[in-house]
Amino acid sequence: MNDGMSVPITELRDDLDLDDPRCGLKIAAERLSIVRYVFLVQIEDGIASASQRSSLEYADAVLIGWPDEHAPDVVDLDDDQLKAVRSHMEAMEEYIARFATLEREGDVDGMTDTLIRVTERVAEVRRLYQPDFPLPTFAEIRRVVQDEWDEDMGKIDPKDGSPTAMEIEQETEQAEHNELREEAAERKAEGRA
Numbered sequence: 001m002n003d004g005m006s007v008p009i010t011e012l013r014d015d016l017d018l019d020d021p022r023c024g025l026k027i028a029a030e031r032l033s034i035v036r037y038v039f040l041v042q043i044e045d046g047i048a049s050a051s052q053r054s055s056l057e058y059a060d061a062v063l064i065g066w067p068d069e070h071a072p073d074v075v076d077l078d079d080d081q082l083k084a085v086r087s088h089m090e091a092m093e094e095y096i097a098r099f100a101t102l103e104r105e106g107d108v109d110g111m112t113d114t115l116i117r118v119t120e121r122v123a124e125v126r127r128l129y130q131p132d133f134p135l136p137t138f139a140e141i142r143r144v145v146q147d148e149w150d151e152d153m154g155k156i157d158p159k160d161g162s163p164t165a166m167e168i169e170q171e172t173e174q175a176e177h178n179e180l181r182e183e184a185a186e187r188k189a190e191g192r193a
Contacts, residue, residue, distance in 0.1 A: 021077060022069035024085045028125040029066045031092060032059055032118060035099055039115050042108055050149035052108070054142040055115040061136050062123045074129050081128050088128075092121035 036059040043052050067074050077085065095117045102110040116138055123135050 020069070021082055022074060022129065024082075024089055024125055025067070025069045025074065025129045028089065028092065028122045029063060031096060032063060032122040035096055035115060035118050036060070036063070038099075038103060039111055042103065042111060049112075050142075050146045052112050053149060054138070054145040055112045055119070057145050058136075058138050058141045059115060059119045061141060062119050062126060065133075066126075067130055067133075069129075071130075073132060075131060077128060085125055085128055088121045088124045092118055092125075095121065 036056065039059075040056060043056075048056070095114050099111055099114040099118065102114060120138065126133065127135060
């Protein structure tokens with residue numbers, strides 16, 4: 001009896017050949033793309049933190065130029081490598097389930113960390129199928145994004161409680177000028193007395 005909740009994947013996706021040992025490559029990219037999009041929707045209304053930007057950039061870097069599973073630079077895997085792909089995919093799915101829970105809870109920081117974990121698993125799948133494709137690490141992405149974020153934050157108008165050096169200098173000069181004027185007025189008043 002079909003309860004409507006469990007439908008064989010082949011009925012939902014007739015474009016997947018589950019007997020093709022390269023189908024994991026396609027599934028991994030699709031799953032990461034969906035998680036990435038959900039994350040983007042969650043953070044798009046505010047100013048993304050450096051961590052949020054980094055996790056998004058990392059997912060983008062892993063997905064960029066994603067090959068068709070039958071591309072010439074995609075290699076056939078042996079049994080041990082296919083087991084490794086399965087292991088990475090299982091871990092990816094566990095992280096995706098955690099991501100969904102965090103989304104329901106509104107925990108964007110948790111989602112940020114979990115997107116990184118999903119991306120790491122997908123990167124490992126891609127490394128197995130496309131070993132000659134250079135993939136950056138999260139640490140490399142994080143360093144670049146942190147530098148960009150620091151630069152961007154320095155460009156934000158600091159007038160809201162954080163005066164610029166020029167404003168501080170002008171205020172200091174104005175205060176000194178006022179003080180000199182008051183001293184001159186006091187001397188003048190003392191001279192009359």
